[in-house]
Amino acid sequence: MGKLTARLEEWKKKPFLLRIGLIMTGISIFFIFVGIFVTPYDPEAMDASSKLAGISFKHIMGCDNFGRDVFSRVLKGSATTLFIATGTIGIGITGGILIGAFAGYFGGVLDELLMRINDAALAFPSVLLALVLISLFGTGKYQIILSMGIAFIPSFARIVRGEFIRYREMDYVQQAKLIGAGSFRIMFVHILPNTFRVLVSSILIGFNNAVLAEAGLSFLGIGVQPPDASLGRMLSEAQAYLFSRPGYALCVGGTLIFIILGFSFSGEGIGRKV
C-alpha cells in the first residue's frame, strides 16, 4: 500500500505535459497491441452491403468504400505505421549516434568532413530525401523503413554531435583518459549515458516526424502498398469521400493526431524536466 502511494506521489511530481503524453501514448499502444491479435472484423474483409456505412454500434468508425470496417483497419494501420516509425527511428538513431559521436568526440578534420556531408543531407527535407532513396530501393514496408531511416540520420547526428562536444571537455572525461580508458570506452560508456535525456526527447519528436512522414509517403501512394493498411494510405483513400462521408477521414485523422500528440507531449514533458 505504501509503495503504491509512493508511486502515486512520484507520478504527481512529473510535469503535467509528460503525464498527459504518457497516458495518451499508453492508450494508443494498448489498442495497437490488442489490435495485433484481435480486431472486431477482419480488416480486409469486404462487405458490399455496408459500403461507406456511417458510425454505428456495429462499426464504431463506420466502413470504407469497400465496406471494410474502419476501426479494424485503423488498428492494423496504426500498427503498421508505428512499426515503420520504430524501425525508422532505430536506424536513424543508431546511425546518428555513430556519426555524431565520432564527429563530436574527435573533432578536427573528421568532424568537418562528416558534418559537411551531414549538412548537405540536412539541406533536403527528410521526406524528399526519403523519396529519392525509395526510388533507389523500391516500395514496400522494409524499403520504406530503410529509406526513411537513412533520411533521419542527419538530424540525430547533429544533436548527438552537439552533446558530445559539450561533454568531451568535462573533467570526468579527462579523468577517464587519465585512468587509461580508450576512446571507444569514453565515447560509449562514459559520455553516451549522459546524452540520454536529450536523446529520449529527440527520439520522441523524431518519432512524430516518422509517423507523419510515413503517412505522407503512403498518402502519395509510394508508401505501404495495398492491401496493407496504414494511416496515411487510409487518409488518402478517405480523401475522395471527404464531403460525402467526412466521418471516415475524421476518424483516421483523429487517430493519427491522438498518437502524435501523445508522443509530442511526452517529448516536451521530458525536455522540460531539465
Next chain:
Amino acid sequence: MTNRNEEILLEVKNLSTYYQQGQGLLFTSKKQKQVCKEISFSIKRGEVVGLLGESGSGKTTLAKAITGITRNHTGEISLYCNRPQMIFQDPYGSLNPAKKVLWTLEEPLRIQGNSSKALIRKKAFEMLEQVGLERKIAERYPSQLSGGQRQRVCIAEALMLDPKLLIADEPVSALDVTIQAQIIRLLLKLHRDRNLSILFISHDLRVIYQMCDRALVMRDGQIVEEGEVSTLYSHPTHAYTRQLLEAAGISQ
C-alpha cells in the same frame, strides 16, 4: 629514509606548452599560442610541492601536460613512477553524473583488466573508507552528494590505481571553508600514510603554506620563484611573490 626521499619522481625540463587557436583547416591557418614557457622543476618521492599562481598563469595547462591529457608541448617530462593521477577543481564536473559512485571507483581497475570483479569491489570499498566516506555512498549518484563528498570520491578514484604522484588542481577552491579544511587534512593524511607525492596547485597562499614543503610561484607561464615554503614566505626575492603575499595580507 632520507635516501629514499631523495628519489626523484618527476623531472620537467624546459617544458613549453602550446595552445592552438583556430581549427587549422583548409582555409584557416593554425595559430600556436605559448602558455608555459621553458619550465623546469622536479618533485621527489614523498614531497608535497605547491604551485602558486593567479588565473591565466598556466597552472592547469602544466598539470594537464604532466598527466598527459594534452600533448602539445616541447621539452622533457620524465616520470620515474606510474602514471600520475589528477584531482580537478570543480567537484561538480569531475564525476560522471550518469554513473553511481561504486561504478566510478571500480572503473580504473576494470579498464586495467587484471583483477577479478570481487577484488575490484573490495578495493573500492576500502578506498571509500580511506577517504572517510560511508559504505552507503557507493550506491549514490553524484547529484545526491555534497561538494565535499564529491571531492572525496574524486580522491578515492584517483587513488584506485595506487599512483605515486597525485596532481591536485585547486581541489579546495570550490568548497566552503569548513569543508576545505577537511579535504586538506585528508590529503595530508593520505600523503603521510602512503608516502604519496602531491603537486598541489592553488591560488591561495595560506593553503599552500599549510600543505606544502616547497612551492613554485608561477606567472604568465614562467616560474618566477621557487623555494622552501617557510623561507619563500619570510624572504620573498621576486617582486611578484612579494605582491602576492601583500595582497593576501601575509607579512612576515
Next chain:
Amino acid sequence: MTLLEIKHLNIEFHDHLIPETVVFDLNLQMEEGEIVGIVGESGSGKTMTALAVAGLLPRHGMKKTGEILFDSRNLLFCDRKVLRTYQGREIAMVFQEPMTSLNPVKKIGWQVEESLKIHTDLSEEERYSRVVQVLQDVELKNPEEIYHKYPHELSGGMRQRVMIAAAIVCNPRLLIADEITTALDVTIQDQIIKLLLKINKATKMGILFISHDLSLIRRICNRVAVMKDGYLVEEGLTDQIYQNPIQEYTKRLIAAVPKCEKISLEEEEV
C-alpha cells in the same frame, strides 16, 4: 541614523512540492555609511537576504514575511513602481560574476549611463561627464577610452570596476556587494577591497558586503553577521566576533580559515 532595518525576515520557496525555507526570522540593522558583512557558507541564505533587500526576489513562487525598512518604507511589500524609484538610485547591487553581469553587446559607457537616464534629468553632456567621472572614481585608467569599449575587451578586474561604477553612478545610499571578489585573483581582490573602502570613506555610502571569505570580511566590515542554513547565528562588531566568538559555529568557521601555520595531523584523525 538607521539606513536599513531588516525585521523578522522569512523567505520560503514554494516552487517545489515541499516548501523550502531559506531565511528564518532574520533581524539586522545598518547605520548610514556603515559597512556590514554577511558571512556564511553556500546555502546559508546570505544571497537570498541580499536579493530581498535589493527587491530582486521573484514575486511568485515564494512566501515572504517580515519587514525590510528603508526610509521607513517596507521594501518587501511595496509597489513595483515605488520599488523602481529606489532600485539603482538609492540601493544598488554588484554581483559575483563580472563575465555575465555586463551586457556583451552594449558599450561600457552606455551601461554605466543607463541608471542616470532612468533616474535623473541630466542632459547628455552632463551624463557623459558624470560617467567619465565615476569611471575615474573606480580607478580605471583612460575613462574616455573605456567609455567606448565593449565588456569583452576588459579583464575580469576591470569589469568588476565597471560594475561598481554602474552601481554608484547615481550616488546610492546603499551598495550591496554579493561575493564581488570571489571570481577574482588575490591581487585584484585586494585592489577592489581598497577601492570599496575609499568609496565608503568619500561618499559615506553604506555597504552590505556578502562573502564566504572571512579574511576579506575582517578587512572591510565594521560589523558582521554570521549566517548558517538560513539562520542568523551571531552578529556584532567584527573584531569582537573574531576575538571572542560566542557561538560554536562561528568558532568553527574562524578556525577553518586557512592560516599560515602547518597542520599537525596527530591531534585528531580525519
